[in-house]
Amino acid sequence: xxxxxxxxxxxxxxxxxxxxxxxxxxxxxxxxxxxxxxxxxxxxxxxxxxxxxxxxxxxxxxxxxxxxxxxxxxxxxxxxxxxxxxxxxxxxxxxxxxxxxxxxxxxxxxxxxxxxxxxxxxxxxxxxxxxxxxxxxxxxxxxxxxxxxxxxxxxxxxxxxxxxxxxxxxxxxxxxxxxxxxxxxxxxxxxxxxxxxxxxxxxxxxxxxxxxxxxxxxxxxxxxxxxxxxxxxxxxxxxxxxxxxxxxxxxxxxxxxxxxxxxxxxxxxxxxxxxxxxxxxxxxxxxxxxxxxxxxxxxxxxxxxxxxxxxxxxxxxxxxxxxxxxxxxxxxxxxxxxxxxxxxxxxxxxxxxxxxxxxxxxxxxxxxxxxxxxxxxxxxxxxxxxxxxxxxxxxxxxxxxxxxxxxxxxxxxxxxxxxxxxxxxxxxxxxxx
Amino acid sequence: xxxxxxxxxxxxxxxxxxxxxxxxxxxxxxxxxxxxxxxxxxxxxxxxxxxxxxxxxxxxxxxxxxxxxxxxxxxxxxxxxxxxxxxxxxxxxxxxxxxxxxxxxxxxxxxxxxxxxxxxxxxxxxxxxxxxxxxxxxxxxxx
Ligand SMILES: [Zn+2]
Numbered sequence: 001x002x003x004x005x006x007x008x009x010x011x012x013x014x015x016x017x018x019x020x021x022x023x024x025x026x027x028x029x030x031x032x033x034x035x036x037x038x039x040x041x042x043x044x045x046x047x048x049x050x051x052x053x054x055x056x057x058x059x060x061x062x063x064x065x066x067x068x069x070x071x072x073x074x075x076x077x078x079x080x081x082x083x084x085x086x087x088x089x090x091x092x093x094x095x096x097x098x099x100x101x102x103x104x105x106x107x108x109x110x111x112x113x114x115x116x117x118x119x120x121x122x123x124x125x126x127x128x129x130x131x132x133x134x135x136x137x138x139x140x141x142x143x144x145x146x147x148x149x150x151x152x153x154x155x156x157x158x159x160x161x162x163x164x165x166x167x168x169x170x171x172x173x174x175x176x177x178x179x180x181x182x183x184x185x186x187x188x189x190x191x192x193x194x195x196x197x198x199x200x201x202x203x204x205x206x207x208x209x210x211x212x213x214x215x216x217x218x219x220x221x222x223x224x225x226x227x228x229x230x231x232x233x234x235x236x237x238x239x240x241x242x243x244x245x246x247x248x249x250x251x252x253x254x255x256x257x258x259x260x261x262x263x264x265x266x267x268x269x270x271x272x273x274x275x276x277x278x279x280x281x282x283x284x285x286x287x288x289x290x291x292x293x294x295x296x297x298x299x300x301x302x303x304x305x306x307x308x309x310x311x312x313x314x315x316x317x318x319x320x321x322x323x324x325x326x327x328x329x330x331x332x333x334x335x336x337x338x339x340x341x342x343x344x345x346x347x348x349x350x351x352x353x354x355x356x357x358x359x360x361x362x363x364x365x366x367x368x369x370x371x372x373x374x375x376x377x378x379x380x381x382x383x384x385x386x387x388x389x390x391x392x393x394x395x396x397x398x399x400x401x402x403x404x405x406x407x408x409x410x411x412x413x414x415x416x417x418x419x420x421x422x423x424x425x426x427x428x429x430x431x432x433x
Numbered sequence: 434x435x436x437x438x439x440x441x442x443x444x445x446x447x448x449x450x451x452x453x454x455x456x457x458x459x460x461x462x463x464x465x466x467x468x469x470x471x472x473x474x475x476x477x478x479x480x481x482x483x484x485x486x487x488x489x490x491x492x493x494x495x496x497x498x499x500x501x502x503x504x505x506x507x508x509x510x511x512x513x514x515x516x517x518x519x520x521x522x523x524x525x526x527x528x529x530x531x532x533x534x535x536x537x538x539x540x541x542x543x544x545x546x547x548x549x550x551x552x553x554x555x556x557x558x559x560x561x562x563x564x565x566x567x568x569x570x571x572x573x574x575x576x
Contacts, residue, residue, distance in 0.1 A: 194493075376442045376475075376498050383440035383502045383549070384531055385470045385477055411475050413444050415496050 003119040003151070004112070007260045008315045015316060018260060020054055022288035027051050027060075030294050033078040036071055037296065057263065057286065058274055063298045065098065068238065073099040079292050089137045090237045097137075100237050101292040107146065109289055113258050114147020114243035120256065120313075121231040122206030122249040123177045125152030130175035130204075132184060133211065134160040139241030140211050144179045147243060153177070160184060163191045170202050178207040179233075182214040182222060183419070189225045199226045206249060208233050210242060213323050213341050217348035219252075232322055238298055239285050245320055251312050254319030261289045264320060265297070266306055269327045280305045282327050283320065301327040303339070329427060331361055333368045336405045340426045343372060343407075346398045350391070358417045363431040370407040372399065375414050434557045435503040436570035438547065439485050441478040442498040445471055453478060453492065460491035465576060466547055468534035479534065481506075481547065483574050503553055506536065506573045508543040508566035516546065522563050528556050538576045540568065545576070 002008050010018075027048045030037040041047065046059055068076060073096075077084065085104050089097040102110065123129060129148045133140030141159055148155035156175055158166055166188065169175075178185065185207065192199060204226060210233035222230045234255050235242035244262055245255035257264050262285050266275045269282040283300045287293075303326060307319045325339030332338070340359055347357055356375040361368060374380075374395065382388055392409040399407045418425045443449045450469065457464060466481040482488045485501065492499045509515045523530060528550060536545035545568065550556045557567050568576075 378498055378500065381440070381442050381498045381500050383438070383477055383479060383500060385472060388442075388475065388477070389472065411442070413442060413496070414498055416444065 001119045001124060002314060003116045008116065008256075008258075008317060010260070010316055012316055015259060016054065019263060019288060022260075023054065023057065023263065023286065024048070024051060026286070026288045026290075026294050027296070029291075030078055030296060034076060034294075036067065036076060054263070057265075057297065060296055062267075062272065062284065063295050065238075065299070065301065068098045069096050072096045074101065076295075077101050077292055078294055079103055084292050088139045088142075088237050088241065090139075098238060100139075103291040106240075106290055106292050109261065110143060110240050110243060111146035111150040113240070113261060114143055115150035116147075116258065117233055117243045117246035118144070118147050118151050118153065118177070118179075118208065120246045120248045120315075121177075121208040121233065122229060123148070123151060123153055123208075127153045127177045127205075128173060128175040128203075129153050129155045129177045129179060130158060130166075130170060130173075131155055132158055132160055132166060132178065132180035132188070133242070139235070139237040140181075143235065143241035143243060144208075163188060164195065167192050167195055167197050170204075171197060174203040176203050176205050178204050178226070178228065180207070180209060181211045182209045182218050182230075183212060185209060185222055185226070186218070187419070189222075199228075204228045206231070208246075210234055213325060213329075215341055215344050215348065216322070217345060221348075234320065234323065236300060236302075238293075238295060239287060239300070240290070244285070248311065248313040248315060253311075254307050254321050256311065256313075256315045256317040256319055259317045262287055264306060264318065266304070267299075269299075269301075269303075277306050277308050280324070283323075299327075303327060303330075331359070331370075331427065331429065333361060333370050333405050336403065338370070338403055338405055342403055343399060346402055347374065347395065350394055350398060356414075356417055358425060359427045361427070361429045361431055368431065370405060372396075372407045372409050373412045373417055374409060375417055376411045377414060380411075434505070434561075434567045434569060435553060436481065436506045436547070436568070436573045437485050438502050438504045438549070439480050439482070439489050439492075440500050440502060441480065441492055443469075443471075443476045443478055445473065445475050449476075450478065452495075453497070456491050456495050457482065457488055460487055462488045462491065465538065465574060466534065466536045466545075468532075468547075470532065479532075479547075479549075481536075481573060485574070502549065505548045505550060505553060505557055505560070506568040506570070507546050507548060507560060508540055508568060509546050511539070511542060511544050515544070519546070519560065519565060522559060522565070523550070523556060526555070526559050528552050528559070536573075536576070540566075540576065545573075 084101040086102040089099045131144045135141030207228045207230045231247040234245040245257040247255045265284040266281040275281045283302045302323045358373040360371040395409040463483040468479045531549040533548045
C-alpha cells in the first residue's frame with residue numbers, strides 16, 4: 001500500500017522543485033545555526049546564495065563521521081537544546097559514539113516516513129507488528145515503534161534478546177509483521193525449531209529487515225524458513241534512523257529513497273567524484289527537512305548504486321540497490337578488495353550453508369592471511385572426517401575462484417562465533433598497520 | 434542387526450572432550466564405546482551409549498552439533514588374524530569400510546569392533562554367512 005500517494009508518486013519534475021526549495025532552506029538553516037558548516041562554507045568561499053540548482057550541491061564539501069566525532073556531543077545540532085526532544089547515539093566501535101538530536105517536528109517526520117516504509121513492506125493498520133529491533137540509544141526500536149503507531153497498527157515493543165520469550169509471544173499474540181535484523185531473524189528461526197515451534201503455524205505475512213548488510217540468499221532463506229515475504233529497509237541514525245529507504249513488497253528489487261526528505265548521491269570513495277546512476281560507490285545523503293540535526297553531503301560509508309528506472313509499485317522515488325558492503329568493512333587483503341558480503345554469497349552457494357561465519361585477518365611475516373570460520377550446523381555435519389575436510393576445501397576453493405584471495409577455512413562449533421545484540425561479529429582484523 | 438552410533442562435532446581445543454563426558458555423566462548416560470577422529474582443527478567424536486536418544490538431546494541442548502549413524506557391531510576372535518579375516522571378507526566383496534573402532538567391553542571371550550560401512554545390509558548378510566557374529570543393537574547398548 002502507498003501511504004502518501006501525493007509525495008510517493010509525485011511526478012519527478014514536481015518532486016525536484018520541492019527538493020530544491022527544501023535544500024535551499026536547509027543550507028540557510030545550517031549556515032545560520034551550525035558553526036561547523038558556516039566555517040566550512042567560508043573556507044570554500046561558498047555562500048547559501050551560490051546554491052541555485054540541485055547540481056550546485058556538488059560544490060559543497062562532504063561531511064564525514066570524523067566531523068561528527070570532532071563535534072561530539074552536540075556541536076552539530078542546529079537548534080537550541082530547548083527545542084530538542086530526543087537524543088539517540090550509535091555505538092562507537094572505535095572511539096566516541098555519534099550523537100544525534102530530534103525536534104518534535106523531526107520525530108513526527110520520522111514517524112511518518114517509517115509509517116510509509118511499513119506500508120511499503122506490506123503492513124496495514126490492521127496488523128500486529130512484532131518489533132524485535134533493540135530499544136534504547138539505537139534508533140531501530142523506537143524508529144519502527146513510532147512508525148507503527150503512526151500507521152495505526154498494533155506494535156509489540158519486544159525489543160531484542162530473550163529469544164524464547166519472543167517465540168512464546170509470537171505463538172500467543174499472533175503478530176503478522178516481523179521487524180528485526182536479518183541475523184537475529186535467523187536466530188529466531190533456530191530457537192523456534194529447537195522449541196518445536198513451526199513458523200508455518202504462526203501468522204506472519206511480511207518481515208521488514210535491516211540495520212545490517214544482508215544478501216539475496218539470506219532473503220530466500222528467511223522467506224522459506226519463516227514462510228513470509230521479506231523486504232529490506234535502510235536507515236542510519238545520522239540521517240534519521242530506519243525509514244530512509246524501503247523496498248516495496250511488490251517489486252522487492254531495490255529500496256525507494258524518500259527523496260522528498262533526503263537527496264542521495266553515489267561517489268567514488270577514493271576521489272569523491274559523483275558517479276552516474278547505475279555505478280557502484282559510496283552512498284552520500286543530504287537531509288532537506290530536518291531541524292535539529294541536518295547533514296549536508298554526509299558520507300554513509302555504505303556501498304551501493306542508484307536505479308532511476310520506474311517501479312511497478314507506482315512510486316516515483318529513486319531506488320538504491322541492496323547495500324553490498326561498507327567502505328570501512330572493505331578489507332584489502334594482499335591488494336585484493338574483499339567485502340564480507342562476498343564471502344557470505346560464496347558460503348550460501350555451497351550446500352546452502354547458513355551464513356554464520358567470521359573473517360579473521362592476520363599479518364604474518366609481512367603477509368596478510370585470511371581465515372574464514374564457519375559454524376558447523378546439523379545440515380553440514382557428517383560423521384566422516386573426509387566429508388568435513390572436503391567442505392573446507394570447497395569453501396576455500398570457491399573463495400579463491402570468486403574473490404581471488406586465498407583463505408584458510410576453519411570449521412567451528414555452533415555458536416562459537418560471537419554475536420553482539422543479534423548481529424554476528426563478521427570481521428576481526430588483527431593486523432597492526 | 435544394525436547398531437546406532439552418535440557423532441559429535443568438536444573443535445580441536447582443550448577440554449571439549451571432557452565437556453562431552455561431563456554432559457553425558459550429568460544426563461546419567463553411560464558410554465559403551467568411543468572413538469575420536471581428528472584433524473589439526475576439528476574432530477568427530479563417535480559414541481555408542483546405553484541411551485543414544487537421551488545422549489543426543491543432552492548434547493544438543495548444550496549447543497553441540499550431533500548426528501546419528503547406523504553401524505555394525507561384530508565379534509572379533511581375540512587371537513592373531515581375527516580382525517584380518519573380517520576385513521578380508523569385506524574386501525573380497527568390495528565393501529568399503531569408512532572407519533572402525535573397538536568396543537570397551539568384551540563379549541565373553543571375544544572383542545567387539547564397530548564398523549562404519551555404507552553398504553551396511555549387504556555387509557551384515559555377508560558376515561553372517563561367514564559365521565561371524567553380528568551383535569544386535571539392543572544388546573550392544575547394554576553390554
Ligand atoms: Zn516499488
